[in-house]
Amino acid sequence: MQRQTHEAVVPEALAGERLDRALAALFPDYSRSRLQQWIRAGRVAVGGAARRPRDPVRAGEAVTLEAEPATETPLLPEPIPLRIVHEDDALLVVDKPAGLVVHPGAGNPGGTLVNGLLHYDPALAALPRAGIVHRLDKDTSGLLVVARTYAAHAHLVAELQERRVGRTYQAVVVGRPTAGGRVEAPIARHPRERKRMAVVSGGRPAATRYRVAERFAAHTLLDVALETGRTHQIRVHMAHVGLPLLGDPVYGRRPVFPKGASEALREALGGFRRQALHARRLSLRHPDGGAEAAWEAPAPEDLAALLEALRGG
Structure with missing residues (x-):
């Protein structure tokens, strides 16, 4: 199978990162394990020289990757209903419902957002991960941006790495913090x-x-903003400071019923079986021209009903 050569320059945001982690950010269509294999096989050069996976990279270094695509089952378009919030030649903004997996994988070979996007716009098959540059967990609802061209994809990846994409979430947590704050924890x-x-x-x-x-x-409704985009970041960080997300099956706790809670509230709290997390606002510099753009998505029905029950006590 013919190898493909990819080239990139290490941005400031990745300076000091391990080579394998930097490659995973620069070439998101390949898994980190495959990238590590290619590094060890001598298919990666940094400044014209071979490196080890753990070696740090410096801003401005030129990276060359010789990738050999694996033989994989092709992703098939599927007529999955999509909520398109915005559409133009460069990008799509999608309001993902809770329960929809973003990428196919083990246990989810189809029925994903990617399959739906390929049905909506078959040209996305030419882009890494069908143009998706960031993720939402299966049971998190809300806004995702999808690149429709290689130029838009490169722009959005760079913007995410430089932390210039604004992502604000609604989160219902167990507990009553006295004020807002900032969590900085690896x-x-x-x-x-x-x-x-x-x-x-x-x-x-x-x-x-x-x-x-x-x-x-x-409980408390929080507005949460990401400065970085690690896997399960909001869920992990809020649990870390003693404010786990309501309904989170992995990082949360059993339902907490306030004293004197009505039967309706008890049913709403006990019946909410996903993390109460919704990506409600997305802002970025548009790939075509750099103008600031922003979109919002209202809380989905299940979260809106939960908030109504909490307000009613």
Whole structure:
């Protein structure tokens, strides 16, 4: 199978990162494990020289990758209904419902957002990950941006790396913080439970800001903004500071019923079986011209009903 040569320049945002991690950010259509294999096989050059996976990279260094595409089952278009918030020649903005997986993978070979996007716009098959440059967990709802051209894809990846894409979430947490705050704590794979992430010394830097939007008897609605984009970041960080997301099956806790809660509230709290997290606002510099653009998505029905029940007590 013919090899493909890719070239990139290390941006300031990746300076000091391990080579394998930097490559995973620069070439998101390849898994980190495959990139590590190619580094060891001598298919990666940094400044014209071979490096080890753990070697740090410097801003401005030229990276060349010789990739050999694996033989994989092609992704098939599927007529999955999509909520398109915005559309132009360069990008799509999609309001993803909770329960929809973003990328096909083990246990989810089809029925994903990618399959739906390929049905909506077959030209996306030519782009890495069908143009998707950031993710939402399966049970998190809200806004995702999708590149429609190679130029837009490169622009959005660079903007994410330079932390110039604004992502604000609504989150219902268990607890009543006295004020907002900022969580800065490194995140990595849990040392024992490999399907979980955790705050781990030596993990990847991660920062999350939050402010109180509305208080309830035993819960709080927060506006949460990402400074970085680590896997499960908001869920891990909020649990880390003692404010786990309501309904989170991995990082949360059993339902907390405030004293004197009505039967309707008890049913709403006990019946909410996903993390109460919604990506409500997305802002970025548009790939064509650099103008600031922003979009918002209202809370989906299940989250809106939960908030109504919390307000009613």
